[in-house]
Amino acid sequence: MSRDVALVLSSGGARGLAHIGAIQELLSQDYRITSVAGCSMGALIGGVYAAGKLDDFREWMKTIDRKKMLELTDFSFSLNHLVKGSRIIEAIMEFVPDVPIEQLPIPYCAVATDYLSGQEVVIREGSLFEAIRASISLPTFYEPVRRGDMLLIDGGVTNPIPLNRVVRQEGDLLIGIDVSGHDYKAQWLMHQELHEKRKRSTSLSQQILNRLLPDNLDFNYYTMLSRTSSIMIRQNSLLMAQLTHPDVLVDIQMSRFSGFDYDKSEKIIAVGHQKTHQALMAYTTQ
Numbered sequence: 001m002s003r004d005v006a007l008v009l010s011s012g013g014a015r016g017l018a019h020i021g022a023i024q025e026l027l028s029q030d031y032r033i034t035s036v037a038g039c040s041m042g043a044l045i046g047g048v049y050a051a052g053k054l055d056d057f058r059e060w061m062k063t064i065d066r067k068k069m070l071e072l073t074d075f076s077f078s079l080n081h082l083v084k085g086s087r088i089i090e091a092i093m094e095f096v097p098d099v100p101i102e103q104l105p106i107p108y109c110a111v112a113t114d115y116l117s118g119q120e121v122v123i124r125e126g127s128l129f130e131a132i133r134a135s136i137s138l139p140t141f142y143e144p145v146r147r148g149d150m151l152l153i154d155g156g157v158t159n160p161i162p163l164n165r166v167v168r169q170e171g172d173l174l175i176g177i178d179v180s181g182h183d184y185k186a187q188w189l190m191h192q193e194l195h196e197k198r199k200r201s202t203s204l205s206q207q208i209l210n211r212l213l214p215d216n217l218d219f220n221y222y223t224m225l226s227r228t229s230s231i232m233i234r235q236n237s238l239l240m241a242q243l244t245h246p247d248v249l250v251d252i253q254m255s256r257f258s259g260f261d262y263d264k265s266e267k268i269i270a271v272g273h274q275k276t277h278q279a280l281m282a283y284t285t286q
Contacts, residue, residue, distance in 0.1 A: 004034045004172040008163045008246070009042025010237060011156035012179035013138075013259025014268065016041025018252050020058055021272025022177045023049055029280055031173075035107040037166035039155040042177070043110035043135035044092075047128050050108040053096040060095065061265035069262055076143060085142040089133050098129045107167035110135040111155035115144055120158040122165050156180070161237040163244040174246040177276065180230075180237045181253040250279040 005026060009019045019042055026033060038046030048057045074087040101108055102125050109124045110131040123131040134145040134152035145152040159165070160180045168174065241249050252275045257268055 002030045002032045004169060005031045006166045006168050006172050006174050007033050007036045007046070008161055008166050008174070008176040009036065009038040009046045010161035010176070010178045010180045011040030011042055011154065011233065013041055014261045014264070015179040015252070015254050015257055015259060016045060017061065017262070017265050017268040018179050018254075018272030018275070019045040019177055020054060020061075020265075021269040021274075022250060022276040023054060024269075025273045025276040025280070026175070029277075031175075031280075033106065034169060034172060035167040037109045037111070037162045038135070039111040039160050039162055040136050040138070041179075042161075043155065044132050047108060047110065047132050048092070048096055050104045050106050051096055051099060051128065052105070056095045057092070058265070058269065060092070061262070064265065065263050078143065080140065081143040082141050083143070085133060085137065089129055093129060098127055101125050101128050101131060104128070109162070109165055109167075111159050111162045111165060112137070112145075112152040113155055113157040114150040115139075115153045116149075116151050118158075120155070121147075121150060121152060122162070156233050159236070159240065160233045161240050163240050163246055173248065174244070175248040175250070176241065176246045177250045177252070177272070178237050178241070179252045179254070179272075181234045181251065248279055248283045250276050 007023070007026070009016070009022075012018075019038075023033070023045070033049070036046040036050055038044070045054075045057075048054055072088045072091055074084040076082060076084045101123070107124075108128075109122050112121045112123060112131075112134040113119070114121050121134075123134065130145065130147070134147060135155045136142060137144050137153045139153050139157065142154075155162070161176055161178050163174065163176050166174070252271060254268075254271065257264060257271075261268065
């Protein structure tokens with residue numbers, strides 16, 4: 001017998017491609033998604049699913065390599081952002097038509113943040129792609145979106161996994177897919193292993209590099225700010241889960257994939273399949 005699911009998809013950059021695997025795993029096990037809420041990449045995947053174009057989006061992602069990522073990056077000379085963000089949305093709109101959110105077959109909402117007031121903004125109506133574009137507006141990277149009197153940036157700043165915003169029906173399951181976390185310990189162990197391997201290398205060029213490059217090359221202002229932001233987002237997502245008590249929380253902490261690994265979509269999707277399968281099996285056997 002199928003079960004209705006109110007599905008919530010977190011922020012996480014390219015790691016959010018795991019949401020595709022999660023959705024497909026739910027459907028393969030006869031769960032019926034009756035509403036969806038998303039933040040940042042979760043808003044994009046959730047919106048594409050609600051529009052009935054998830055399979056098309058997955059096929060398109062298979063065409064993404066480093067060269068195409070560069071082609072889709074419309075750099076800006078602004079002081080407050082690096083990328084305009086229009087080119088990527090226009091590319092997706094070629095096979096996912098923009099529609100009013102109210103006309104989607106299931107309730108959908110995207111979460112953004114108003115930079116001016118600092119408040120969370122839940123978008124339930126209007127242009128689907130304006131909502132997605134606002135929700136993915138990573139601060140300093142993408143250009144913020146103006147909507148009325150608001151200046152909208154990434155929803156992960158205020159509510160990275162909006163479990164409290166999805167539309168609920170009596171008897172449904174609240175399922176959250178959280179890809180906001182990194183497995184930092186595993187990343188550190190991988191880095192140490194690679195560092196030791198390089199030190200043991202007999203290659204002359206590698207030995208020269210070992211002498212020229214400092215051991216802590218990856219410990220800098222950028223990595224400090226990036227990890228600090230990631231840790232804060234992760235803690236906010238854990239707090240939201242504690243407050244809302246979802247029936248199933250698929251916690252996907254990745255060590256091998258970063259927020260910009262869009263050219264590794266199939267591998268990340270496979271992680272989403274696997275982790276969601278494990279979480280559903282644990283839920284049904286408890």
